[in-house]
Every structure is written in C-alpha cells, then in structure tokens.
C-alpha cells in the first residue's frame with residue numbers, strides 16, 4: 001500500500017490532467033478526502049500534505065473526530081456527506097462547512113429551524129438520485145424542481161448546489177453526472193442568488209475523472225487516498 005501522501009499527490013495530478021482534458025481550470029475542483037472509517041491519525045497524515053477538506057458519513061463518528069485532541073486544533077473543513085436524518089441535524093450544525101446529503105424538504109426545513117436557533121447561515125447541497133436505483137437516497141430530479149421555490153424561501157440556509165452518487169458503471173455514471181449539471185443549470189435562473197448556487201459534488205475514487213469532465217466542483221475520494229478498510 002502506498003503512503004497517503006503519495007496517493008493524494010497522484011490524485012491531485014489526475015485532477016489536473018482531467019481538468020486540462022476538459023478545458024477547465026484545476027482551481028475549480030476541490031478534493032474532499034472521505035475519511036469515514038479512518039482513524040484520526042490518518043486524517044492528520046493527510047492534513048500534513050495540506051489536505052484541509054474532509055468528508056464524514058456518520059454523525060457519531062464525525063463528532064468523535066471533531067473533538068479528537070489530535071485534530072481539534074487543526075484548521076480542518078468538515079463536509080457531512082452521509083444521509084442525514086432530521087433528528088441528527090442539531091448535533092452537527094455549526095461544526096460542518098457543508099452538508100451534502102439533504103434529500104427532503106422536511107429535512108431542509110429542520111436545518112433552517114436549527115440554523116435560526118444558532119443564529120448562523122448553514123450551507124447545504126441537495127442529494128439527487130440520478131441513477132433511479134431504489135436503494136439510493138436522493139430526491140428525484142422532478143421533485144427537486146417541484147420543491148425549488150419552497151427550498152429557496154427557507155431562511156437561515158443556503159442551497160449551494162447538488163450532490164449525487166452515480167451508478168457503478170462509468171458510462172452510466174457520466175450520463176448521470178451530466179444530468180446533475182443540467183439540473184443545476186435549470187435551477188440557477190430561478191434561484192434568488194444564482195452566484196451562490198454553483199456546486200456540483202460528484203465523483204468518487206472510481207469515477208472522478210468522468211465527473212470532472214461533466215463539471216464537478218467537488219469530488220469525494222476515500223478509497224484511493226486511504227485504501228480499503
């Protein structure tokens with residue numbers, strides 16, 4: 001197994017290569033290191049290569065890492081990328097820079113309520129089920145459009161973009177990434193502030209090159225950095 005530093009360096013090179021192929025500026029694509037199931041010591045190792053943004057999927061595990069003495073003083077930016085139930089929102093609000101996995105109007109309403117209570121502005125992405133697989137979380141694209149006005153009206157929270165987990169097949173995945181981008185482009189003109197609705201969180205270890213080609217602004221990479229666990 002290569003070291004984490006070597007893995008991150010290779011991924012950064014692959015991001016640059018994919019951006020050049022796609023005619024994009026590599027500064028438009030942020031690497032989120034998915035550290036779920038990984039110990040704090042390995043997060044520290046990744047941080048030592050200047051990796052700042054980390055993604056976590058489970059509330060309890062995230063909270064433990066957030067308070068871990070090895071990490072708590074580091075300027076880390078945490079992304080919550082797991083499925084988020086309404087009743088868990090209050091434990092993570094204010095501790096994460098972006099929540100990727102909101103997939104219901106009612107969950108967004110709860111986020112709004114908690115943000116107002118904490119007197120902060122919370123940033124979130126809507127998770128979209130682009131593959132249509134019933135086992136996956138996420139709103140149907142049509143439901144996103146139908147809920148858009150209600151979502152935009154919620155105080156205390158800002159919809160920053162869309163997130164998806166694509167099919168394992170890369171050809172299908174690329175289509176689904178394109179579909180997510182098209183959906184974002186459909187939402188932008190009806191948004192109260194299109195300049196804030198810009199993020200496409202798509203692409204993981206196996207398909208981030210395709211995602212970058214289709215406009216990803218954030219890729220979520222776990223296994224290719226930390227290995228299997």
Ligand SMILES: *Cc1c(COP(=O)(O)O)cnc(C)c1O
Pocket residue numbers: 034036057081082165204205206220221222223224
């Ligand atoms: C685990 C996970 C990832 C990372 O997947 P890899 O294939 O290990 O890169 C990305 N996004 C989400 C939502 C995840 O749960």
